[in-house]
Amino acid sequence: MARTERLLPWACLLAAALLFASELMTMFEFAPPGGEALAAQDSAERHGNALFVIAGFAALFTIIAVGAGSQPAAMAVGVLGAVALLIFLLGDLPDAGQVGTLDDARQSFIDAEATPQAGFWLMMIGSLALAISGVALATLNSDQLRALRPGARVEPEREDDEPPRAARPAARTHDHPHARDRT
Secondary structure: OOOOHHHHHHHHHHHHHHHHHHOOOEEEEEEOOOOOOOEEEEHHHHHOOHHHHHHHHHHHHHHHHHHHOOHHHHHHHHHHHHHHHHHHHHHHHHHOOOEEEOOOHHHOOOEEEEEEOHHHHHHHHHHHHHHHHHHHHHOOOHHHHHHOOOOOOOOOOOOOOOOOHHHOOOOOOOOOHHHOOOO
8 A cells, every 4th residue: 555545544634624623713804895804704604513514524434434444434524525615616615705785784885895714715725625535535445444544554565567475386395205206
């Protein structure tokens, strides 16, 4: 198994952590063009804490996939990454940079632009990373998933034309007492 494949579960866990962290941050600030921010929108209120759930299950399924060699759990990580990416692409990305009227009685009829903040960028990176690493994890079979466990032995790479040691025929000796001429 390649050493880069051994980093795959860690990439999934890191991406899930980024998604979780993005839900704790500000997604957009609303400010009139050229003015200072009048309002902000947190990621958690925008998504209804859905990213907490996605990130938690992605981390759990990554651990199950590697620990038990479970292909369905690995596929679930890829699906959760795709769902997070769809939430970002369909729900958040279209609103970035949009100008509209604030829904606030104190600030009536003031146009404000939705400026992406740290939560937006962290969600973009986390959802994309989880989708890519989750789909890559889902392509591994059960034995490959088990080989990703911490402490699992990594076999050195060998050339294709050299058969594995177990497949080589054993050397025959003709000195064996039962192999002597029976005449």
